[in-house]
Amino acid sequence: MDSVTKVYGRDGAAVTALDRVSISIPPETFTAVMGPSGSGKSTFLHCAAGLDRPTSGSVFLGSIGSDLSKLSENDLTKLRRERIGFVFQSFNLLAALDVRQNITLPLRLAGRRADRKYLDEILSRVGLAQRDRHRPSQLSGGQQQRVAIARALITRPEVVFADEPTGALDTVTAREILTLLRQTVDTLGQTVVMVTHDPVAASYADNVVFLADGRIHEIAKQLSADEVADRMTHLGGRS
Numbered sequence: 469m470d471s472v473t474k475v476y477g478r479d480g481a482a483v484t485a486l487d488r489v490s491i492s493i494p495p496e497t498f499t500a501v502m503g504p505s506g507s508g509k510s511t512f513l514h515c516a517a518g519l520d521r522p523t524s525g526s527v528f529l530g531s532i533g534s535d536l537s538k539l540s541e542n543d544l545t546k547l548r549r550e551r552i553g554f555v556f557q558s559f560n561l562l563a564a565l566d567v568r569q570n571i572t573l574p575l576r577l578a579g580r581r582a583d584r585k586y587l588d589e590i591l592s593r594v595g596l597a598q599r600d601r602h603r604p605s606q607l608s609g610g611q612q613q614r615v616a617i618a619r620a621l622i623t624r625p626e627v628v629f630a631d632e633p634t635g636a637l638d639t640v641t642a643r644e645i646l647t648l649l650r651q652t653v654d655t656l657g658q659t660v661v662m663v664t665h666d667p668v669a670a671s672y673a674d675n676v677v678f679l680a681d682g683r684i685h686e687i688a689k690q691l692s693a694d695e696v697a698d699r700m701t702h703l704g705g706r707s
């Protein structure tokens with residue numbers, strides 16, 4: 469991401485949500501994005517993932533050479549579907565589909581067939597091999613988030629973007645989900661970028677990006693939850 473600025477609204481009501489943000493996220497790493505409320509975390513994620521266009525600046529993704537901010541709407545949709553994985557706080561699973569169908573949905577939307585072996589591998593990695601014919605309503609929150617992670621991984625995306633992935637989960641389940649995300653980096657070589665309010669969640673990351681007022685305040689390596697919380701206090705955040 470190169471000098472990305474995002475301004476919402478205009479004239480008197482203009483808000484600069486991101487102010488010339490430049491960052492390069494190394495492949496096969498786990499990055500947490502933290503900052504006080506309103507510091508630009510969601511905007512950062514949306515611009516990095518091609519969900520929103522920067523007002524100015526460029527966004528590049530993995531091996532894709534072109535600037536995301538210049539792609540047509542169609543190309544961007546295709547890229548999001550095929551090259552990026554998403555995990556949200558609210559799981560966003562389809563109630564009428566079983567676990568296997570939910571996981572393979574991105575492939576079907578892209579007109580691709582599921583590789584049975586890879587699907588089975590992913591199912592067992594996320595611990596759902598025995599529940600593959602269940603519907604989301606028959607699963608716990610943690611299990612539903614595992615389905616969402618499997619769905620994010622099934623296309624072997626360049627990056628998985630996670631927006632508060634543990635925000636709706638209890639502490640123990642949250643840790644299981646964070647461990648799973650960590651494993652996707654360590655064993656599958658996945659690149660993961662996660663927005664979070666939670667210092668414990670950020671402590672699972674290789675790098676923690678601290679945003680304040682739309683700017684990168686600091687990028688720190690492998691912090692403990694206490695170190696993250698301490699930095700947040702100094703940023704004026706309530707975590």
Ligand SMILES: Nc1ncnc2c1ncn2[C@@H]1O[C@H](COP(=O)(O)OP(=O)(O)OP(=O)(O)O)[C@@H](O)[C@H]1O
Pocket residue numbers: 476477483484485503504505506507508509510511512
């Ligand atoms: N669609 C929008 N229209 C106008 N202003 C917006 C819009 N989206 C975000 N903003 C503003 O941009 C700034 C950054 O918002 P953003 O949602 O990226 O922050 P955040 O760090 O994710 O906050 P939170 O932790 O509360 O979710 C805020 O001042 C917000 O009010």
